Amino acid sequence: MALVARAFGARGVFIDGYDESLVNKVRKTVEYWGGSYFEVRLVSDPKGLVRQWRENGGKVIHLTMYGINLPEVENRIREIDNLLIVVGSEKVEGWYYTNADFNVAVSNQPHSEVAALAILLDRLYKGDELNIVFRDAKIRIIPQERGKKVIRTDEQ
């Protein structure tokens, strides 16, 4: 989830809980693949984060298959600057449904939170996220028709 957020153009990720190994994995990815602006933070009070985000003028989207289907709201949410996207695991408390600015579904079908986040970010960035270049990357893929080619950009 955090790697999708980074690769698809988010500025950072807040993780509910104390999963230090996850944080380290994401930081490792950032170190090699770039995007040092990308913030990774553990939070112990996710509801407080949502409240504060809104008090600071930001908007909150809660991704849920029960919400309004993305095609109907994508133009509205694309205009928003400070967007916090809440992605839950299987059970999300009702509090988030009532306290988010938007409850958005990526189709009203059961599938995957990771896929939902990817498609939402894709719509926000209109596909440009697939061409992000992380200028501070230490390693970079040179796309190939067949096989793998990775270069180190710090060894030149």
Next chain:
Amino acid sequence: MALVARAFGARGVFIDGYDESLVNKVRKTVEYWGGSYFEVRLVSDPKGLVRQWRENGGKVIHLTMYGINLPEVENRIREIDNLLIVVGSEKVEGWYYTNADFNVAVSNQPHSEVAALAILLDRLYKGDELNIVFRDAKIRIIPQERGKKVIRTDEQ
């Protein structure tokens, strides 16, 4: 992965191995949420499947972060009728790189196979997949601004 395939418009999924519980989970989803055309099959010889698919005139896309970035090939692959998409876990044998018709990356960044599949299907269907209605569904979500609403379509 299989649920993303179903929700995003694939006609079925082949699973390498013998994960019967996964098959049952997908079939359960199809039973309630619809899409009885969606095939779920375990395969013991995935390379044989790839070979046969191509012999029958179909094309094979292997999703890999090392491949050609999707925006460069999406128009070409959208024209193809019988498409088999190969999605691997962490390590995929070189055989697939040489035997696929296309090695396609969804950005050349590390993230998630599920996200990659979702974005690829989204490009193939130009976003229409978010509005698929499964007419044979037993339950259906009525999208809500807040909260959850699910109806049984067989109790009317």
